[in-house]
Structures are given as C-alpha cells and as structure tokens.
Amino acid sequence: MIQETIDFIRSHYESEDFIPLHEPYFAGNEKKYLNECIDTTFVSSVGKFVDKFEKDIANFTGSKFAIATVNGTSALHIALQLAGVEREDEVLTQSLTFIATCNAISYIGANPVFIDVDKNTMGLSPEKLKQFLSEETIIKDEVCINKKTKRKIKAVIPMHTFGMPINIDDLKAVCEPYNIKIIEDAAESLGSYDNHVHTGTKGLAGTLSFNGNKTITTGGGGMILTNDEHLARKAKHITTTAKIPHRWDFKHDQIGYNYRMPNINAALGCAQLEKLPEILQNKRDLAQKYVGFFNNKSARFVTEPDNTSANYWLNSIVLENPNVRDEFLSATNDAGVMTRPIWKLMSSLPMFKKAQKGNLDNSIWLEERVINIPSSVKK
Numbered sequence: 479m480i481q482e483t484i485d486f487i488r489s490h491y492e493s494e495d496f497i498p499l500h501e502p503y504f505a506g507n508e509k510k511y512l513n514e515c516i517d518t519t520f521v522s523s524v525g526k527f528v529d530k531f532e533k534d535i536a537n538f539t540g541s542k543f544a545i546a547t548v549n550g551t552s553a554l555h556i557a558l559q560l561a562g563v564e565r566e567d568e569v570l571t572q573s574l575t576f577i578a579t580c581n582a583i584s585y586i587g588a589n590p591v592f593i594d595v596d597k598n599t600m601g602l603s604p605e606k607l608k609q610f611l612s613e614e615t616i617i618k619d620e621v622c623i624n625k626k627t628k629r630k631i632k633a634v635i636p637m638h639t640f641g642m643p644i645n646i647d648d649l650k651a652v653c654e655p656y657n658i659k660i661i662e663d664a665a666e667s668l669g670s671y672d673n674h675v676h677t678g679t680k681g682l683a684g685t686l687s688f689n690g691n692k693t694i695t696t697g698g699g700g701m702i703l704t705n706d707e708h709l710a711r712k713a714k715h716i717t718t719t720a721k722i723p724h725r726w727d728f729k730h731d732q733i734g735y736n737y738r739m740p741n742i743n744a745a746l747g748c749a750q751l752e753k754l755p756e757i758l759q760n761k762r763d764l765a766q767k768y769v770g771f772f773n774n775k776s777a778r779f780v781t782e783p784d785n786t787s788a789n790y791w792l793n794s795i796v797l798e799n800p801n802v803r804d805e806f807l808s809a810t811n812d813a814g815v816m817t818r819p820i821w822k823l824m825s826s827l828p829m830f831k832k833a834q835k836g837n838l839d840n841s842i843w844l845e846e847r848v849i850n851i852p853s854s855v856k857k
Contacts, residue, residue: 479775480809486771487815487852490764499816500792502695503855506753511745523718525741531748532701535686538751539668539676541703543710546739547717550665550687553700554582554635556716556737557683560702560709561633561659563588568624570610570634570658572602573825574841578687579635579663580824589629592825592835599783600794600820600844601644602636608652610836615656622656626834633659638667638677640850641693641791642782646672646680661685664703668693669758669789678703683713688743693757693791694750696743758789760855765790768851776802780848792850794820800846807849820848 491497515521528546536544547553563569565587571579573592583590594606615622615631622631634653636644646662653660660681664670667677668686678684683706688699702713715721720734739747765781765788772779777795782788797803803819810817823845825835 479777480806482775483771483777483806483851484810484813484815490767491852491854491856496814497816497852498854499818499850499852500691501854502690503753503757503857504750505756505857507749508746511749512742515742515745521742522740523738525744527741527744527748528739531696531739531744531751534748534751535701536703538754539679539703541676541679541684542705543703543707545702545704545710545713545717546744547700547702547737548739549698550685550689550700551578551582552717552735552737553685553687553702554578554661554663554665555585556713556735557661557685557702558582558586558588558633559716560683560704560713561661563632566629567632568627568629570602570607570631571824572635572637572841573823573835573838574600574639574821574844575637575663575824576665576821577824577827578665579637580830583635584829588632589627590824590830590833591624591631592823592830592833592838592841594836594838594840595639595844596644597840597844599642599644600639600780600848601642602634602649603840604645604648604652606836607634607649611652611656611658617656620657622658624834631656631658633661633682635661635663637663637665638670640780640794641667641670641789642780643667643670643672643677643786643788645783646677650680665700666692666791667789668791669754671787673785674787679705682706683709688747688750693761693789694747694754696739696747696750699739699743699747757855761790761853764853764856765793768793777806791853793853794848794850796844796847797849798847803847803849810851816852818850820845820850
C-alpha cells in the first residue's frame with residue numbers, strides 16, 4: 479500500500495521531484511498588489527490593503543467584524559484577553575492541537591486543562607467536556623471554579639483540526655450553564671462550515687491563520703473574528719499598541735501589543751482571497767481522489783463529519799498502529815513524498831506535563847495513527 483500511495487501522489491502531481499506537504503499557490507494579483515505597496519511606500523501596518531483584507535474576510539466568513547494580526551498565535555492571545563482570561567485562570571482545551579493554542583494561554587499566565595477529542599472530528603469532545611465540568615467544577619457567584627485547583631475557568635478553546643469542523647452548537651450548550659466563553663481556534667479552517675455557518679463565528683471570538691502553509695497565505699498573519707462590536711473595537715485598540723488616535727501625540731491608555739498586520743502582508747492576502755473559491759474546489763477534488771484511492775485499503779482517509787463542509791487543508795489518513803505509521807512515514811519521506819505525523823500531545827510536553835487532564839484515550843489513539851499526506855493545490 480505504501481508504494482501504491484507514493485505512485486498515486488506522484489501521478490496526481492505529475493512530478494518525480496520532491497513533493498511537499500502543502501505549498502502556497504500564487505496565481506493571481508499577488509505581484510501587482512505587492513508592487514503597489516512598494517510604489518506607494520505603504521508597507522507597514524497602515525495602508526488600504528489591511529482594511530480591505532479585514533472587510534473581505536468578514537464578508538467571506540459571515541463574521542460581523544475581522545481584525546488582522548501578525549499571526550494566528552497573536553490572534554489567540556488577544557482573543558483570550560477579550561474573553562476576560564487573566565493570570566492564574568484556567569482555559570479548557572484539547573491536548574491534541576498545535577503548540578500555538580497552549581502558547582497563547584501561557585502568554586496570559588493562565589493554565590491549560592486538557593480535555594479529550596472525538597475520533598471522528600479530532601476536535602474537542604462535547605461529551606468529555608460535559609463530563610469534566612459536571613464532575614470537576616462548581617459554580618460560585620456565576621463563575622466556574624475547578625474544585626481541585628480552586629482556579630476560575632474562564633474559557634474553552636476547541637480546534638477545527640486540519641480544517642475539519644467540530645460541533646460548536648453542542649459545545650455551546652455544554653458551556654453556557656457554566657458561563658464559559660468559547661474561542662474557536664479556526665487557524666486551519668478557512669473555508670470550512672458547520673451546518674452552513676463558517677467556523678470561527680459561533681463563539682465569543684474565532685481566530686484564523688495565514689501562515690505560509692495555510693489554505694491562503696499572507697506570509698505570516700492572523701485574524702480575529704467576532705460578532706461583538708465592542709470586542710472588535712477593543713481588539714483593534716489593543717493590537718495597535720493601545721494608542722489613542724491623534725495627529726501627532728503619543729498617548730496610550732493601557733498595555734498594548736504591536737500585533738497589527740503589515741499592509742504588504744495584507745496585500746498578499748487580498749490577492750489570495752480572490753482565488754479562494756478556486757483553491758477550495760481544487761482541494762475538494764483532491765480529497766475525493768484520495769477517498770477513491772484509499773477505499774478498501776488498510777489506511778482510512780479522514781472525511782468531513784456529517785452536516786459539515788471541510789476545506790481539506792491537510793488531508794489525513796488513519797493507520798492501523800504506531801509501527802505501520804512509522805513505516806509509512808519513513809518510506810514516503812525517503813521517496814521524496816512529504817508526510818508527517820499529527821502533533822505530540824501537549825500534555826506530554828515538558829512545559830505542560832503538570833497540567834490537569836481528563837481521560838485522553840481518543841487523543842492518544844489518534845496521536846499514534848494519524849498522518850498528513852500531500853495536500854497542495856495542483857498547479
């Protein structure tokens with residue numbers, strides 16, 4: 479099966495050269511818009527492309543407001559502040575996630591608590607979350623308190639892993655009685671929908687990433703999505719060094735961050751966004767080819783959950799066991815076809831080993847078996 483997979487991937491991309499996991503696709507106005515930035519000298523955080531990119535992303539996702547940031551991690555950092563998370567508070571999240579999720583929690587000085595995922599979505603499990611909250615917490619003065627640590631639980635961060643939408647409605651139903659805010663880590667899911675609603679738009683806030691390996695890229699960049707005008711204004715203020723607007727004076731009214739996306743990055747994003755429908759269709763076509771190829775094979779291709787539409791950012795397969803996974807990784811990479819395993823569990827990393835966690839059986843099972851396979855747009 480491994481050699482068949484290598485041959486299939488090479489046949490699809492019509493190449494005997496190295497095949498990356500996911501490379502950017504530039505086929506539109508990227509050079510034109512970048513040259514405009516250079517010609518006008520607006521290459522930093524002030525310029526028309528930043529405003530346009532925010533408006534275009536808001537329109538595409540259906541979010542009322544979008545605030546551009548330098549990367550997805552900074553977007554998560556600010557979203558946690560918008561949710562009122564403070565030092566020594568706790569944030570519930572999944573152990574099976576990219577490190578940025580937990581890094582952002584740590585920037586606040588808060589503590590992650592790890593909840594298991596569902597196998598079919600690879601995202602935070604509503605049932606496991608409900609079990610943890612009912613058994614391990616109490617409500618005091620309308621605040622959720624962890625009975626073991628005595629800390630306040632302010633927020634939960636579920637992740638739409640590899641662009642696969644999770645059921646946010648079920649998570650909201652679990653969180654509402656506990657007054658816990660939902661921040662959707664939608665970094666990987668631009669163009670993904672749950673019941674026709676774009677990911678990142680159902681919680682208090684959502685965050686996107688436009689890193690070089692994402693569905694569309696700004697080189698480096700992120701976005702905060704929210705339907706709350708007050709929070710949107712606050713996010714833009716905080717990410718612009720908390721500077722009070724003035725023609726010449728420098729007045730800052732709180733601790734802020736230099737997190738605004740530069741105009742030159744936003745220009746790239748505007749051009750990329752124009753091609754997004756084409757990119758998404760191309761990626762769905764590839765996913766369907768993978769579905770056919772892996773049918774009746776020992777590896778299972780990961781498909782979108784019911785009532786969702788995934789962007790298939792990184793296509794994934796589930797192998798039989800860790801030994802088969804390692805054999806697959808070694809053979810494909812030796813052959814110049816890039817594959818990679820899913821992330822190490824955050825709870826196994828040295829900086830988070832002492833964090834509280836629930837039963838993580840599904841997370842461990844997936845960690846031992848999931849592999850990403852080439853997912854680039856075919857040029």
